[in-house]
Amino acid sequence: MNNSPESGSGRRVRVVIVDDHTIFRSGLKADLDERINVVGEAGTVEQAIAVIAESRPEVVLLDVHLPGGLGGGGREVIAGSAALLATTSFLALSVSDAAEDVVSVIRAGARGYVTKTISGKEISDAVIRVADGDAVFSPRLAGFVLDAFGTAPADIADDELDKLSARELEVMRLIARGYSYKEVAKELFISIKTVETHVSAVLRKLQLSSRHELTKWAAERRLL
Template sequence: MSGEEPRVPRVLIVDDHPLFREGLKAALESTRGALVVAEAETGGEVAGAVDLHRPDVVVMDLSLPDISGIEATRRLTASHPGLPVLMLTMSDDDGDLLAALRAGARGYVVKGAGSEEVLHALRTVAAGGAVIGSDLAARLSALLSGGHRRGAEAFFPTLTAREVEVLELIARGHDNRRIARELVLSEKTVRNHVTHVFEKLQVTSRAEAVARARDAGLGAED
């Protein structure tokens, strides 16, 4: 039994570019380091592919034609807890990195990384570990050391610093009157900020705004 080779991870690739999927599959299987058991082009196909093919790890692109890879990851980690997701994407944006990790991704690697780095990341997350691409790790450390509000500003790049402050207080359950007192603003100004936050986040209620804020790490008392 000691002479047996370690189990090869079974992989589901989620990416809407057929040529990229084909190239990634060839790269992973050329060294017999992984076995691609299924492919999906959209986020909506992921759950069915997982149920049918039982992969050990899902390699997920960020940009999909129906929903984002972040939302697909969030749904997958809710419906299949414990199934690791490795984000493999063109985006090296700090906000996308934080959003993916908060959605439950175990790893994040930028496309263009060498096949050995991708395979190492895949094996690491399949074994229960976590991995960030070498070009992102230092930036993530600096981002996290800057505190949760700085991270939220990266998470919501369209919001101003003041709007992030307002969103944080919304996430703490404060009404407009209390927000106005805390920030020394008029209630009318606070209402305007809240309206802008809702528009930028594309939400229609405080409950939705709170959910988005808490995904970004806002709402906890200092």
């Protein structure tokens, strides 16, 4: 367990890893970069709830399927840590990409869902984004969430979309689907800096303050 203090190079996000495979936990700890400080780990529902309560991490990397408890797995861990949801965010990390798994853990309160096929660098980036308040999804999985939580099409004032340029609309849709800035840049053949500029402009024009609000705004209007 890494309990070292924060380095002088900047903030390190306190993380608990919850997975029932010891070898996977060890490998994940080795792959996470220097921005992450692993302060605890657990392999069952009961262990997870106890470790999270004791260590008070900023982010919990949470497997969806876990032994123990009442059989609720990751959902049960989130429910058992409900008192900490104001200060601790949950990021599901699982081999499963089934829609029912994604939707159930998000309904329970997780801030995102990524699959175990992504790299240590990508997981580290996802942890940082979740710690900063973003909702993070592997691109293919975002659609499950939007389908589950989307409401009936809302009336869209023409001037809402008229505020956005064609390129800003493209960027907005990809960001709302859970793409990272790097993935958007690659998809649209533009620089990451240009993506950042477009996102800032979109948030300003739509009077939104975060990617999470942008995703909700787009989902409510079925713009994805």
